[in-house]
Amino acid sequence: MKAEIVAVGTELLLGQIVNTNAQYLAEACAGIGIDVYYQTVVGDNVDRIVSALRIASERADIVICTGGLGPTMDDLTRDALGIHVGAELVMDEDGMRKIEAYFAERGAVMVESNRRQALTLAGADVLPNDTGMAVGTALRRDGKLYVLLPGPPRELKPMFDRYAKPWLRANMNDALPLFSKSLKFAGIGESGLEHALLDLIESQADPTIAPYAKEGEVMIRLTSRASSEAEAFAKMADTEAEIRRRVGDHLYAEEDVSLDAVIVRLLRERGATLAAAESCTGGLFADMTTSHPGSSEAFAGGIVSYSNAAKTALLGVPKALLSGPGAPGALSAETAASMAEGARTRLGTTFAVSFTGVAGPGPSADGKPAGLVYLGVAEEGKATEVRELKLSGSREIVKLRACRAGFYELWKRLR
Template sequence: MKAEIIAVGTELLLGQIVNTNAQTLSVKLAELGIDVYFQSVVGDNPGRLREAIEIGRKRADLLVFTGGLGPTQDDLTKEVLAQYLNRSLIIHEPSMDKIKALFSERGTHMVESNRKQAIMLEASEPLHNNAGLAVGVGVVQDGTAYLLLPGPPRELKAMLASSADQWLRQQIGNVKPLYSRILKFAGIGESNLEDQLLDLIEQQQETTLAPYAKEGEVALRVSVKAESEAIAEQKINAAVIQIKERVGHHLYAEQDIPIEVTIHQLLRSSRRTLASAESCTGGLFAELITSVPGSSGEFKGGVVTYTNEMKHQLLGIPLSMLEGDGAAGAVSEQTARLMADNMRQIANTDFAVSFTGVAGPGTAEGKPVGLVYIALAQREKDTAVYELKLGGDREMIRLRAVKAAQYRLWQALTQ
């Protein structure tokens, strides 16, 4: 079954609210094995809404509407669809009783427009709204199924978990559900990952591979339609084995989690500790690490030594290394190494990470924007320093530097 999601509301087109319903619906429909090929957004205009219906009907078996079921004059979804299908609108009495009871309990007057929330198309199935007042609608005509859901995300999610779920399952019959696993990679870009797996992607049949990038990380969705979860797991596992043979050294998780969560898990399981010394990243590494609940057991702390004075006073970096003729400078391999070494000794941790570089917008010490040095010190091992030449604006350079360091730390924890 092919579906199209049609979100109704001028506020969506104006960017006044974010269309989170489309994501919720796409996930739900995928779980049921329904393919979503198109998503549309249309304003509160009857002519354009009718046009969206006509277009959607030509390319989908199921049209799912969100929004336009409320009590105001611009809530037109049921009215437009009823006219398009040549069906009358009727009152769903249980919903009408619910609306009347609510106003009675509040001791307020119910205006006539509130009756709109109880209307439905004749010969359609009412979908009860356990989180609001507007009744949903499921209707099938001439081989096309139409599902009308409320716009408020809380109401939509509640209906999808109950009455709408039941109605959808009735429509799809024996369609195989879609099962997916998310693989997360670090230290490799989306295009490079795709190149390493290109033949697997091009030859995919039952099991599909789809890479997509997040800043500093790459995800790969491995999906298959199957009769049961057990069969799906077998097919996904077979694909994952092939993927690991090629890019397993970049694979940090087989679930959709950021790399800092994996780092926290590895530190905890090995009973090792971490500290950080940051300059150009301004504490971003520490912020991401401490965003993981319970990280205080493994992350002992960090310092932001933004100036040469603070690098000297807090980390003991010699001023002769930082300033003057012939000095390596703050943005250098030598400074990054000493920052990490001294931070690890001060904190008495197993690992310490340091950052020093030029995030922009201007150059520093005659060195270009995007030049960053990261260092990883670890107990009883030589400190490693990495020179990065990063692109992007100031925030992107900071984030990419942190993600590069997280990748190196993850490597060290898994060796």
């Protein structure tokens, strides 16, 4: 069945709050076999809400509304649905008793407008609100299903899970739920991944193949409709095997997890440790690493050595590398190698990574271009390697891409 989510609230249109409810509901609907084809946002105006409901009901079987069920005069979703389907507003007595008890227990005066939160539509089923006061509404009319949910996520989520979802299942035609599996890749761009899988994507049916990109990471989501997760994964097996055959060298996870999280897990599993020596990334690599629980078991520390003096004093980088006749300079492969080796030796770790380069936005004082970064990787018992990166983007993006490259180099050694 096709659904449309209609989010009501002028604050959404003004960008004052983010519509996280739509994301939650779309995913929850997919899990019970409902395809969300459209999402609409409309302000607190009864005529515009009625119009949005009319359009939604013309192109969807299910209309799910969020917001506009509160006590104030601009909470108009119930009124608009009543106009749209020709039903009058009625009081839900159980909801009203709950509201009255709430104020009585606190010794507070209940203003008359609070009664609006107990209103529903004649002929509708009431969806109780276990975490708030505004009741929800579930209505079947002219072959369409309508669900009204409160806007606050702490009220909407339990109401949908406990009451709206069972109501929808009971009133829907038989529909198979969707199941998805995520495959995460690193060291390959979205266009490169898509090119490698283009014929599979163009001929997809069930399962479907959808690529998604984040900074430094790409994800493939396989999705299938089936009666169980095991059945869905069995339908995906051949497609997944072909994807692995083509681009398996870049596959780092079978779930939607960041590469830095995987690095921390792999280090812990192997009893290995990591240090960082950062110049142009300014501590971002260390911050990304330590954002994951358990990172203290694997990450010994990081040294932000921005100046030449700090590189020498903290990491032991020879002055002859940094300045003077014939010196390669701070922004060089030689300095990156020395930084990585210094960090690993001084912190006594299995691995160390280093970053030195030009984050931008302009070139360095000696004319080296923005985005030029040298990434060093030192490993106990092995020769230090340095990779030259030529990155694009803003200063922040260059720093992030350099860190992502560092995690990728570590992953190649740890996998």
